[in-house]
Amino acid sequence: MKTIKLGICGLGTVGSGTVNVLAASGEAINRRAGATLEITHIGARRDNALCNTAGIKVSRDIFDVVDDPEIDILIELIGGTTVAKELVERAIKAGKHVVTANKALIAEFGTELFALASEHGVALRYEAAVAGGIPIIKALREGLAGNEINWLAGIINGTTNFILSEMGTAKRAFEDVLAEAQALGYAEADPTFDVEGIDAAHKLVILAAIAFGIPLNINGVYTEGVTRITPADLSFAEELGYRIKHLGIAKLTDAGVNLRVHPTLIPEEQLLSRVNGVENAVLIDGSAVGPTLYCGAGAGAAPTASAVVADIVDIARELAADQLPQIPALGVDADSITEIDSVPMAQVVTPWYLRLNVQDKPGVMSKVSSILSERGISIEALIQKPPTKGQQSVSLVVLTNPAEQAQLLGAVAEIEALETTLSDVMRIRVETLKG
Amino acid sequence: MKTIKLGICGLGTVGSGTVNVLAASGEAINRRAGATLEITHIGARRDNALCNTAGIKVSRDIFDVVDDPEIDILIELIGGTTVAKELVERAIKAGKHVVTANKALIAEFGTELFALASEHGVALRYEAAVAGGIPIIKALREGLAGNEINWLAGIINGTTNFILSEMGTAKRAFEDVLAEAQALGYAEADPTFDVEGIDAAHKLVILAAIAFGIPLNINGVYTEGVTRITPADLSFAEELGYRIKHLGIAKLTDAGVNLRVHPTLIPEEQLLSRVNGVENAVLIDGSAVGPTLYCGAGAGAAPTASAVVADIVDIARELAADQLPQIPALGVDADSITEIDSVPMAQVVTPWYLRLNVQDKPGVMSKVSSILSERGISIEALIQKPPTKGQQSVSLVVLTNPAEQAQLLGAVAEIEALETTLSDVMRIRVETLKG
Numbered sequence: 001m002k003t004i005k006l007g008i009c010g011l012g013t014v015g016s017g018t019v020n021v022l023a024a025s026g027e028a029i030n031r032r033a034g035a036t037l038e039i040t041h042i043g044a045r046r047d048n049a050l051c052n053t054a055g056i057k058v059s060r061d062i063f064d065v066v067d068d069p070e071i072d073i074l075i076e077l078i079g080g081t082t083v084a085k086e087l088v089e090r091a092i093k094a095g096k097h098v099v100t101a102n103k104a105l106i107a108e109f110g111t112e113l114f115a116l117a118s119e120h121g122v123a124l125r126y127e128a129a130v131a132g133g134i135p136i137i138k139a140l141r142e143g144l145a146g147n148e149i150n151w152l153a154g155i156i157n158g159t160t161n162f163i164l165s166e167m168g169t170a171k172r173a174f175e176d177v178l179a180e181a182q183a184l185g186y187a188e189a190d191p192t193f194d195v196e197g198i199d200a201a202h203k204l205v206i207l208a209a210i211a212f213g214i215p216l217n218i219n220g221v222y223t224e225g226v227t228r229i230t231p232a233d234l235s236f237a238e239e240l241g242y243r244i245k246h247l248g249i250a251k252l253t254d255a256g257v258n259l260r261v262h263p264t265l266i267p268e269e270q271l272l273s274r275v276n277g278v279e280n281a282v283l284i285d286g287s288a289v290g291p292t293l294y295c296g297a298g299a300g301a302a303p304t305a306s307a308v309v310a311d312i313v314d315i316a317r318e319l320a321a322d323q324l325p326q327i328p329a330l331g332v333d334a335d336s337i338t339e340i341d342s343v344p345m346a347q348v349v350t351p352w353y354l355r356l357n358v359q360d361k362p363g364v365m366s367k368v369s370s371i372l373s374e375r376g377i378s379i380e381a382l383i384q385k386p387p388t389k390g391q392q393s394v395s396l397v398v399l400t401n402p403a404e405q406a407q408l409l410g411a412v413a414e415i416e417a418l419e420t421t422l423s424d425v426m427r428i429r430v431e432t433l434k435g
Numbered sequence: 436m437k438t439i440k441l442g443i444c445g446l447g448t449v450g451s452g453t454v455n456v457l458a459a460s461g462e463a464i465n466r467r468a469g470a471t472l473e474i475t476h477i478g479a480r481r482d483n484a485l486c487n488t489a490g491i492k493v494s495r496d497i498f499d500v501v502d503d504p505e506i507d508i509l510i511e512l513i514g515g516t517t518v519a520k521e522l523v524e525r526a527i528k529a530g531k532h533v534v535t536a537n538k539a540l541i542a543e544f545g546t547e548l549f550a551l552a553s554e555h556g557v558a559l560r561y562e563a564a565v566a567g568g569i570p571i572i573k574a575l576r577e578g579l580a581g582n583e584i585n586w587l588a589g590i591i592n593g594t595t596n597f598i599l600s601e602m603g604t605a606k607r608a609f610e611d612v613l614a615e616a617q618a619l620g621y622a623e624a625d626p627t628f629d630v631e632g633i634d635a636a637h638k639l640v641i642l643a644a645i646a647f648g649i650p651l652n653i654n655g656v657y658t659e660g661v662t663r664i665t666p667a668d669l670s671f672a673e674e675l676g677y678r679i680k681h682l683g684i685a686k687l688t689d690a691g692v693n694l695r696v697h698p699t700l701i702p703e704e705q706l707l708s709r710v711n712g713v714e715n716a717v718l719i720d721g722s723a724v725g726p727t728l729y730c731g732a733g734a735g736a737a738p739t740a741s742a743v744v745a746d747i748v749d750i751a752r753e754l755a756a757d758q759l760p761q762i763p764a765l766g767v768d769a770d771s772i773t774e775i776d777s778v779p780m781a782q783v784v785t786p787w788y789l790r791l792n793v794q795d796k797p798g799v800m801s802k803v804s805s806i807l808s809e810r811g812i813s814i815e816a817l818i819q820k821p822p823t824k825g826q827q828s829v830s831l832v833v834l835t836n837p838a839e840q841a842q843l844l845g846a847v848a849e850i851e852a853l854e855t856t857l858s859d860v861m862r863i864r865v866e867t868l869k870g
Contacts, residue, residue: 310580323753
C-alpha cells in the first residue's frame, strides 16, 4: 500500500483526538483509505506526550509542517482565522491537500480558500466544521445529490442545546445552567460565541452554501441567542405541545433564501424536539427524499476527530490510486455557485409564540386579540393562568397562526404600549418543520 | 460539460421515480455531477408515458440496453435475482458502471458481483438497497471511515414499522393492521418477505458487511418476524418505559459477530423508539464518534430514486474528470474482507421481556421467580394486573436483567411446564442501545 503522509498543526482537543483515533484504529482506517496513513510531522506550540512517538517530527513553528515537502495532507486544527488562514493558504500553494475543523475559517474565508485550492488542484475538506462527528457535509454534498434542498433546520450548537434542555427539565434559570455548562466544559469562560448564536451562524452558512449552491455569506444570517428564554417559556411551550430549541434554519423559496439562528418552538412529534443535551441534529428537506434527519455528537475530541479522519480517508483513497479528489468543496463547481436574494426578516412568515405579562383585569384579553386581529393575525392557541396569590399580574400566552414578522412586531409594539401590559412581550418563532 | 449516458432497466416504481427525479431536477443534479446526465436508453417490458421522450431509445428486451455501446452507467431497477444478476454481470463485463436498488441481489450475490466489477474496473453501487433515501451506505462506508463500528441497529423495513406503530397507537390486532397496510400499498399481497423479516435480513447483511468488513452472508442472520406481537405487548412495553420495534441488529464483540432481525423492546428515551409509520432509521455506534442516527423515508418512488441518483452522481463526477470511482463496494478492498466467527444465538446475552398467561392463584409468582433465579436470571421489573372480571387468568409481565438466550429458554420451558401456566410464554428481546 502507498503511504500518505499527514502533517497535523495544533494539538488541542481535536488535534489530540485525531492523533489518538489514528493510533487506536490505524489498521481499520488504513483499510478504508486503501493506503497507509502516517503522521510524520506535528506542529504544536507546547510539548505533549503525543509528540513522543518514534518517527514523528515535532516543530514548535507550525509553518515548518506546511513547509515540510514530504507532507501530502495538512490538517489544520489550530482554530482562529488569522494564523489558520495563512497556514491553509501556504499549504494549498505548496500543493498540499488540506483538512480542517475550522468553521469560522470556512464560513468567513471559504470562498477565497476554495478558489485557491481549486487553482492549485488540491482538496480543502471541512466535515468536522459542522455538527462534529455527524457526517452531515457528506450527506448534503453527496448523499442528497439527487435533491433540490427546500430547507434545513438544525441543532448545531451543543452548548445552547445543553442549556435549553437543562432549563426545561430542571426548571432552572439560564444563568444558573450556563454556570454549570461552564463547569462541565460545555461552555467557554466567555460564552458569547455560543449563547448568542454566532457559532451556529458559522455552521449554518456552510450548510446553506452546500444546500442551495450559494456563496458563503456570514453577513446574510439573522442571529438571535438564547439568553432571553426563561424556564416559564419552556413550560408553556411544552403545555402547547412544543419544545424550544435553538435552531439554525435555512430556507429557499421563490422569494429567495432566508438564513436565521434563533430559539424556535417545534412540535413535540418532531424527533428534533427530543434531541437533548450536547447532541447535535440536522433535519434536511429534499425535493425527492423528503425530510431526513442526522443526529449525533456535535463536539468532543473523538467525535470531531472522526470527521477529520473521514476527510483524510476520502482524499487518501484517491491519492492511493494516483487520482485527485474531484468533489468540489461546496458540491458544485465554483462557477455554478449563484447568489440568490435574501428574504428580509421583516417579510419572513412563521407562527409566533407570545408571552405577555399583563394586569389581571377584565378586558385585557379582548384588547390584545383585537390588536392582533386588526393586523390579520389569528390566534391558534391560548393559555391564561390564574394569578399567583397576592399578585396583580398574569401571564397570557398566545400561539398565533403564520404571520409576517413586520405585522407581528407592529402588533407587539401596540400591545406593549397598552397600560395593562406590564413588561416587554416575549416573542419566539414557531416552525412546524413539515416536509 | 461531458455527457454521461444512462441506461435504465425497469420502469416500475423506482425506475419511474428515477426518470422523474432526473427530469425534475436535472439542472441541479448536473451541477452536482459536473457532467450532463442523459438517459439515452430505457428497457421496459411494457409501454409507459415516460418512454415517450425525444432522444430516449426504448427497448422491450432489457438486454438491448446492456448491449448499447453508448451507455456509461447501467441502472438496474427490475428487481429479483435471476435476470437482474445476468443483466448486471453482462453490464460489468461490457465495462459499464452499474447502479442498483436491489437488496436481494447484493445480499445474496454481492461478493461475486463486486469481484467481477473490480476485475473489470467498474463501480457497482447500491445506496438505494438499504433504507431508501437515507444515505446510510455512504455514511457507513465513508462518513464513519475513522471508526471501528461496535454495533448498529435499524428500523430497516417500513412495512413492519408501520404495522407495529399502528398496532401500538390504535390498539389494533396484527391481522387487522396488515390488511390496512396492504390496502395502502405499504405491504405486498404476500407479506411474508416483510413481516417475517427476510427483507430486513437482506439489508442487515449489507450494512454489517460494510460495518465490520466481513463477507455478505445471508445465512448468518437470525430472523424473527412480527406476527406474534399483540397490542397487549405494545401496551405493557410502554408501561415499562419501552417501545417495541422490529430491528435489524449487528454487533461485533470479542466473541464474534451477531446478526439478528427480531422484535425488540427499546427504551423510550432512544430516538429510534419514536420513529413511526413507514419511516426507516439506523443507529450506528462507532468507536470514535459514538452513536449517530440517520432517519428518513425508507421506500417510495422519489426517496429511493434520490439514492439511485446519488450513486449516479458519484460515478459521473469521476468519469467527468476522466477518473474512475475508487471507493470499494464495501468500503475496503476485497482482499481485506475477513470472515469473523458468528456468535451462536444460544450465547447471545440480552435482557428479556416475558409475558405469561397464568392462573390467578397464590404462589404462582413465587414459582416463576424461583425458576428464573435458579438459572441466575434476575428480575428488573414486573407488572401484574388484577384479573379481568370473571376471568381466572392473569397476565404477568417480567423484564429480566441480561441473560444468555440458552438460560432464558430453559427457564421459559420450565415455566411453560407449570400447571399454572395457561399458554406459551411470549418472549421478546430487549436492547438498551447504549453507546
